[in-house]
Amino acid sequence: MEEEVKKLVEEKKKEEVPPAPGAGVFKMKMKSLALLNRNKSKSKSNANANVIALSPKPIPHLSSLANSVVSRCSTILQVTTEELEHRFDTELPESVKERLTYARNFLEFCSYQALHQLSTSPNFLSGKDFRQLTYDMMLAWEAPSVESETLDKESPSSSNQEIEEEDGWSLFSSSSTTLAVQVDDKKTVGREAFARIAPVCSAVADIITVHNLFDALTSSSGCRLHFLVYDKYIRSLDKVIKAAKNALAPAIVNLQLSEGEIVIDVDGTVPTQPVLQHIGISAWPGRLTLTNYALYFESGVGLYDKAVRYDLATDMKQVIKPELTGPLGARLFDKAVMYKSTSIEEPVYLEFPEFRGSSRRDFWLDICLEILYAHRFIRKNKLKEIQKSEILAKAILGIFRYRAVREAFRFSSSHYKTLLAFNLAESLPGGDKILETLSSRLALLNDGAGIANAKRQSTLSPTKQQPTLSPVSLLALSQLGFVLEKEANLDGQAVIVGDICVGETNPLELAVKQSLSDTGMAEAAQATVDQVKVEGIDTNVAVMKELLYPVIELVSRFQILASWEDPYKSMVFLVMIGYIIIRGWIRYILPAFFVFVAILMLWCRHFNKGRPLETFRVTAPPARNAVEQLLTLQDVITQVEALIQAGNIILLKIRALLFAILPQATEKVALLLIFIAAAFAFVPMRYLVLLVFLEAFTREMPYRKESSDKWIRRVKEWWIRIPAAPVQLIKVDEKKKRK
Structure with a gap:
């Protein structure tokens, strides 16, 4: 990814640097461009004149970058910075206005409102302004106050320059050359800043998988996010969403989709990359389509037969898993997904042929399981109407993000953790707690009148609002052009009440963080397990003997006593155990043993606190070659037999x-x-x-x-x-x- 960033930087520089040589010529052109901007700004419409007339004033305790972000937010919201600060001071609780966190919380307050306003546009992901503003919000979140502002003044933020673009005057944009300089100067974003800003736009990130998304985007850049990588991800996401919308119209005619059913992805349309359906020993190519309710397979090439529907929504004991396939039923190639349910007589195998690896199969396996798990969650919690649509919208947006990362950076899912919320909850330690928390959050959704309630709540101040939330994923999907609920039509005037709150960590975030902490502990423990694994039967037997040495020694001593080699010791042991049995104390032997072990563990915890555990040393048996190991294995198998x-x-x-x-x-x-x-x-x-x-x-x-x-x-x-x-x-x- 580092090489890709450098290539993108060079491309941006080439695009911006004029073909004529000489730095003086370039400076003259830039001055001319600035003068042209001034002349054009005078001739703008009354609306633009009013925007400029706001003249946002910098706030003293904010950093320069934070002031730049707040001023752009005030321009978007058509409110002065003084009015925004007044709203923050009067409407939010005192807990978020402490001196140490005031700057960051105020920045979040302005950013969240501006992002909700920007995301009402159907094509907001296409605009460079949106990508640049959100990235600058993340940079400013890391250094919101004057005290936390970086000492490097030579590379100003890309947000502080306003330059005329080919498509007209812009409120926030700057040249790509400046952005390239910014990346070269290592102005990058960290995990927490990304996790606090990105999920505000449900299309960009989900609160459950935002950390995994950050890891995927920064897998080769030292856990810091470059702007060009972030920009490429958003552009890829926009491309994926537009492709899904383009596939929606013809699919409705061919598949006869029901109301609220939308196409998520299609495969098998390219003759060189078919999808093969195996039933028994028969196989034929066709086109595979995934919707938010089912899988559809249309056999044929170019001209397709009537689609066969494989349901993912109804409880029919569906099983979806990876499987081997091949010609005439032979199990040769690990490139297929098996679907089995009570509605079909025998399993169906959907094969995704490719020359290297099985990335196509893995992708389709993941997205099919995501829809299946989402419907299981809906049935388990008996969700209806807008709550059900919110869960499906969350799953659909997750699949779009997963596909965008996959297509933008061309690496398989084995290089990063899953970006699908319900797949992640199924695999994470404590994932069930995440789903329980999500279910409790869904109970706070606006229901009944649906979006009308969200609009009505938006007229109240945050301190007077009822404890309700908006279906943010459903609204984001509808704003992008996908309709799951007819009521989910937004006119741009409602304020969205989402999961991300200013200066607060909601229960869902806490559940995710706890689960990630448990995952880290589990991975660290598994790393120690992988480290101590040894090869060879004789070596493992030697390790086991050393570990069981106390037990083996105890048994051997008991055998010595039972052999009566020393009659005096054997007689004392016999009388003592016989007296214990007669008195009925034998029932206390096992509890006494457990208490002794507990005391020993607490003793070690107290006196060995902070000391590393000593390495367990085992004398390795003589080395053996492969033939000797096979003979040893044969002897062991013979003994077991x-x-x-x-x-x-x-x-x-x-x-x-x-x-x-x-x-x-x-x-x-x-x-x-x-x-x-x-x-x-x-x-x-x-x-x-x-x-x-x-x-x-x-x-x-x-x-x-x-x-x-x-x-x-x-x-x-x-x-x-x-x-x-x-x-x-x-x-x-x-x-x-x-x-």
Whole structure:
């Protein structure tokens, strides 16, 4: 992306620098252009004269860039800066007017109102003025006051110069050469500034995914956003939205879309990039269309048959996932999306062929899942009318942004986290809390009269407004030319009450930040897991032995006691455990163990606070080549197979005893079970535990060893004589399986 920024800078410079050589000639032309601007400004209409007559006065405690932004906001709103400051002081609560944050909050107040006003235009994304103003708002947000203003005075903001453009006089614009100088001078925007300004325009960013969008735009620029990258993103977004509007008219005729159903994306129209639909062993090319309610596939090339509709809105147990496809049902290419629901007899596979990678498939998988998850959220929360349309509008705008980033910068989704809100909520730790918070915010939406309520609320001051919100995504979509609700028609006079509030962090932002924090912790933990993974069976066994050393040592010591190598220690242990069992204290052993471990952990936390954990050292086994590792793996598999065989034999012999294949053995086992049942019924449990412990622990005692060995030998001989129940393996008919 750094190389792309440099290329864009050079292109901008070439466009602005005149072909005639010499800096003096260029300066003369610029002076002439400035004089021409002055002459033209005198001949403007009365409206423009009134705008200029406002003469915004700088506010002393704001930085020069912040003053520039506020003055342009006052021009857009047709209000003086003094009036804006008066409104801020009288209408907003005292909590946002503290001395340390006054400048930034006042800048947000002016910026938010101006952006709401600008976004009412259908083509506001096309204007360079909008892109430049929003970027300058972000720059000013980082240095809003005089104290925080940067010391570098040699590279003035692009917003401080007003130059005549080819399309006429502009309130905010400056030359592209100045913008190029600005980028060269490293005037860039940080994450928090982008997250506070960009989501105010719902088309530009969403509050849930704004951090991921910033990461995608700054993936190669050190987490700082260049203007040319931001400008390219907005232009790409505008191009995507216009392409979607152009595809809307012919699709309505061919697909017979229902009211409120709009086309989001279309693929398969280019003969060299078809979409193949696989059902069974049959496959045919066609055109694939995604709307906010369903997927449509029209088979054919150039001339299309009647579309087949795959529903995404109704609850039909839909499953959408990546899948392998190939000719005649062969599973060869990982470039398909599988759709399965209760409305179709067998799964449908939609393949997106391409020479390298599977970026087409991944894109369509993501956007289909986004619509599916949005409808699941709607059904789960039983949303109706304007709330439902708001969720669908949020999903649609997210898909437009995702497509804009993908087409502008040509890298796949594996290079950044998802830009789709509902996909993100499904994958993030605590994503369900984000959706719960979103549901609670939807409850505050203006309903009933819909937009009329939003207009009525706009006449009240913020301190007197009811706790309601406007459907900002739905309004943004309708302003761009997509109609989901007939009532969502805005005449440009209503003030939008959105999620981003001046000087405040709303619950949705907090939920997203908490989820991102949890994600960071999870990723850091996963990084440690990836770091300690070792290869090789023998190496992993060595690591496991070292980790289980305390347990192995404890078991070995118990075996030494049970072997009666030291009769004195074994007798003391026997008496102590027997006394514990008789007294009934054995039930406290497990709780005491847990308390001991808890105390040990708290002890380590207190005395090892701030100290790094010592590296766990393991003696690595001798290195082995690939053949030796394969032989080791074969030995392990053979041992595992032997264990499974032994387990099957035990189960088959128990089955033989159960069904009395050997009647005498079955009688003995039945009598033994009756005796055990009587013991459990009439003998206290502690005595039974004591009896089992004495039997197991004193088996190697010198006085019992000979008789114990003889008894174990008789039991083994008896078990060997038990036959296994017969087993018959039935092979599946391959012909039936293929059918």
